[in-house]
Amino acid sequence: MTVMETGSALAESHYTISEVAAETGLTAHTLRWYERIGLMPHIDRSHTGQRRYRDRDLRWLTFLGKLRTTGMPVADMVRYAELVRAGDDTFAERQDLLERTRRDVRARIAELQDTLAVLDHKIGSYAVARSEAAVSAEAAAGSCGP
Structure with missing residues (x-):
């Protein structure tokens, strides 16, 4: 991945939208959408706005x-x-949200395991x-005789 460097003494890596798209498999459109809806706020911009x-x-x-x-x-x-x-005061709400998601994932895994058992039975x-x-x-072929 090509990296643009800052002018600071401790150069920090920066990536263009096309580099991030290539790295993540997301499209540039999706990355822009994530920013628009608040999933990716505060993306730095270059002096040209990139x-x-x-x-x-x-x-x-x-x-x-x-x-x-997870299907969230x-x-x-x-x-x-x-x-x-919003900060550390939201730990409890974040935990609740992730625990709900984990319950949903576990339920989906159980459903998939049941489905897999049905498929295994049918394949068997x-x-x-x-x-x-x-x-x-083979028996029919052998009983026809010479």
Whole structure:
């Protein structure tokens, strides 16, 4: 990933929107939308107005990706981002939100495990049926005689 450097003595990495898109798999449109709805506030800008993402922004995007994977609604993700920005006094509400999401994920996992058991049973049934059909075909071929 190409990095733009600041003019400071301790140069901090900055990434363009296209670099972040390539790194995260999100589109530039999605990154702009995240910013618009409050999931990615305070993205630095260059003197020409181009977005300049930092490492902390990439870490936040990784976390948002995990929340998306859980199926958390965007509205809840935005609420969580607002709570993070509001500070340490929101720990309890953030925890509640994540615990609700964890319950939902566990319920989905249980449902998927049940579904997997049904698929395994059906696949096993087909394997037995094919094996029995092969044995029957061999027996029929052997009984026809020379």
